[in-house]
Every structure is written in C-alpha cells, then in structure tokens.
Amino acid sequence: MKSQTRLKVGIIGLGAIGGHVANCIEKGEAGNAELVALVCRNKEKYLTINKDQSSHFKSLITDDIEALFNAKPDIVIEAAGQESLNQYGITILEKGIDLLVSSIGLFTNDDILDAFTQTAEQSGAQMLLSAGALPALDWMSASSLSKVKKVFITQEKPVISWKGTHAEKLIDLDAITEPTCFFEGTAREAANIFPKSSNISAMLALATVGLDKTKVRLVADPISLIMNTLIEFDSEVGQLQLNCQGIPSPENPSTSTGVPLSIVKSIRNLSSPIHYGI
Ligand SMILES: NC(=O)C1=CN([C@@H]2O[C@H](COP(=O)(O)OP(=O)(O)OC[C@H]3O[C@@H](n4cnc5c(N)ncnc54)[C@H](OP(=O)(O)O)[C@@H]3O)[C@@H](O)[C@H]2O)C=CC1
Numbered sequence: 170m171k172s173q174t175r176l177k178v179g180i181i182g183l184g185a186i187g188g189h190v191a192n193c194i195e196k197g198e199a200g201n202a203e204l205v206a207l208v209c210r211n212k213e214k215y216l217t218i219n220k221d222q223s224s225h226f227k228s229l230i231t232d233d234i235e236a237l238f239n240a241k242p243d244i245v246i247e248a249a250g251q252e253s254l255n256q257y258g259i260t261i262l263e264k265g266i267d268l269l270v271s272s273i274g275l276f277t278n279d280d281i282l283d284a285f286t287q288t289a290e291q292s293g294a295q296m297l298l299s300a301g302a303l304p305a306l307d308w309m310s311a312s313s314l315s316k317v318k319k320v321f322i323t324q325e326k327p328v329i330s331w332k333g334t335h336a337e338k339l340i341d342l343d344a345i346t347e348p349t350c351f352f353e354g355t356a357r358e359a360a361n362i363f364p365k366s367s368n369i370s371a372m373l374a375l376a377t378v379g380l381d382k383t384k385v386r387l388v389a390d391p392i393s394l395i396m397n398t399l400i401e402f403d404s405e406v407g408q409l410q411l412n413c414q415g416i417p418s419p420e421n422p423s424t425s426t427g428v429p430l431s432i433v434k435s436i437r438n439l440s441s442p443i444h445y446g447i
C-alpha cells in the first residue's frame with residue numbers, strides 16, 4: 170500500500186505484545202496508523218483490563234473474528250500464539266490482508282509454512298515475520314546471501330520465564346543454583362517444543378541457514394532477571410558475536426519488553442515515506 174495512506178490495523182491477542190502495540194497505536198506513537206479491531210477470547214476480561222482507555226478504544230475490543238474482517242484492516246498483527254495463528258492466518262491472507270506474525274515457531278512445520286506462503290502468493294497479501302526480540306537480524310540475513318559457517322543462538326532467561334513450559338519436565342527449576350542449560354538442539358526443535366519462548370530461534374533460522382542448521386541452547390538463570398540473548402554468526406562476509414540484555418515484560422515474564430516495540434517500529438515503517446535500515 171502507499172505509505173501516505175493511513176494504515177488500518179487489526180490485532181489478535183491483547184496480552185504483553187498485542188496490548189502494548191494497541192496502546193502505542195492509540196497514543197499516536199506508531200506512525201500514520203489507526204486501530205480498527207482488537208480481537209480477544211474474553212471480551213469482559215479485556216474491557217476490564219482496558220477500563221481506563223478511551224470509549225473508542227474499548228468499542229474496538231471484540232471476541233468475534235468476523236468483526237475484524239468487517240473492519241477491513243490493511244494489516245493484522247498476530248500476537249496470540251501459534252494455535253490462533255494456525256486458526257486464522259490462512260483466512261486473513263486469503264482475504265488479501267497483510268499478516269504480521271509474532272508466533273514464528275508455527276513455521277517449524279514446513280507444510281504450514283508452504284500453505285501460508287502459497288495463499289499469500291495467490292491473494293497478493295504479504296506475510297511479515299517480526300524480528301521481535303531478535304537483535305541484528307538485518308545484518309545476519311543480508312550476510313546469509315554469502316556462505317555461512319555457523320549460526321548459534323543461546324537464550325538465557327530467568328527461572329520465572331521458563332515456568333509453565335516444557336523446561337519443567339527437563340530440570341527442577343526451583344533447585345538450580347547457577348545458570349543451567351536444559352536444552353540443546355536445532356531451531357526447528359526449540360521453537361516447536363517451546364512455542365511461547367523460542368520464536369526468535371525460528372526467526373533467525375528462517376532468515377539465515379534454515380531450521381535444521383541453526384543451533385540453539387536454552388538456559389535458565391536462577392539469579393539474574395535479564396533476558397540474555399547470545400548470538401554467534403560466522404559467514405564469508407563477516408562474523409558477529411553479540412549479547413543482548415533484554416528486560417522481561419511485566420505482563421509476561423517469558424516475553425522481552427522490546428518485542429512490542431519491534432512491531433511498533435514495523436508499523437511506523439509501513440506507514441511512513443521513509444524506512445530506516447530496511
Ligand atoms: N517473535 C518474538 O520475539 C516473540 C514472539 N512471541 C509470540 O507471541 C505470542 C504472544 O506473546 P505475549 O503477548 O507475550 O503473550 P501473552 O500470553 O501475554 O498474550 C497472549 C494473548 O493472546 C490471547 N489469545 C490467545 N489465543 C487467542 C485467540 N484464539 N484469539 C484471541 N486472543 C487469543 C490471550 O488471551 P487470554 O487472556 O484469553 O489467554 C492473551 O491475551 C506468544 O505466544 C509467542 O508465540 C512471544 C515472545 C517473543
């Protein structure tokens with residue numbers, strides 16, 4: 170679409186990511202964009218959470234996906250998890266609506282990725298896979314056009330971030346006294362086994378050497394409250410080692426606070442005459 174037109178945005182999922190993005194758009198912090206529908210599962214719950222928002226904002230909250238389609242968004246932001254992405258994604262694309270995806274881990278299933286891609290090709294809609302909490306993706310994806318020798322990501326999160334995940338079956342999270350690695354494998358495995366916690370490993374893989382060649386370590390830290398993301402990338406055109414120290418979201422300790430801001434940046438770019446660092 171033309172950047173000068175006001176971008177109509179629908180959001181599915183109003184938790185740590187979707188709620189924050191909605192708030193930024195409503196406050197005019199996301200460029201030339203407006204909210205047209207906010208889809209949740211339990212309308213009363215989200216009307217209560219958003220009781221101090223404007224009556225216009227509250228009027229957009231719905232538990233009916235048809236209300237989102239009736240509002241004719243230019244783009245839908247998925248911020249509700251792999252299951253709802255699987256449930257609604259194809260329909261959104263079939264309708265020619267662009268889809269900005271948070272739950273990248275769904276695409277560890279090649280058949281699902283193919284089906285989404287084919288649908289987008291046929292309708293002309295775009296699938297926009299969010300960088301989310303993943304730093305330096307622009308440089309690494311460009312460098313992957315050369316020969317890549319190594320892509321390795323370590324996600325170290327506080328113990329609380331791993332509660333309620335498969336990590337509980339692998340280690341006793343309450344018993345560890347030092348940072349402990351409980352998973353080593355490929356990005357395909359990590360983002361599949363940890364659907365709410367390792368989407369960035371799938372994002373890194375899909376943008377570089379693929380889901381089976383990208384190596385992942387997951388670590389629980391009983392002391393630090395920081396989300397440490399360590400990346401080692403080695404290619405023909407250069408090397409990168411980085412350590413990004415993110416802050417966990419107060420609403421959801423398994424998500425970094427930077428994730429909604431990454432989406433706000435995307436919405437700004439999509440509705441602006443100038444993109445910084447495309
Ligand atoms: N790419 C990245 O860097 C990251 C991606 N993610 C992905 O984003 C997703 C959302 O993260 P986050 O916001 O932190 O999670 P939250 O749990 O804070 O929020 C998820 C929201 O989605 C809602 N929801 C779930 N299913 C549906 C549905 N079928 N229809 C409408 N709403 C639904 C939940 O509602 P309810 O209150 O009813 O449960 C909740 O409000 C994660 O599941 C993960 O897949 C997360 C972190 C980083």
Ligand SMILES: O=C([O-])CC(=O)C(=O)O
Pocket residue numbers: 302364365366367368369370396415423424425428
């Ligand atoms: O927010 C983060 O730090 C990363 C995350 O949860 C994910 O990749 O799913």
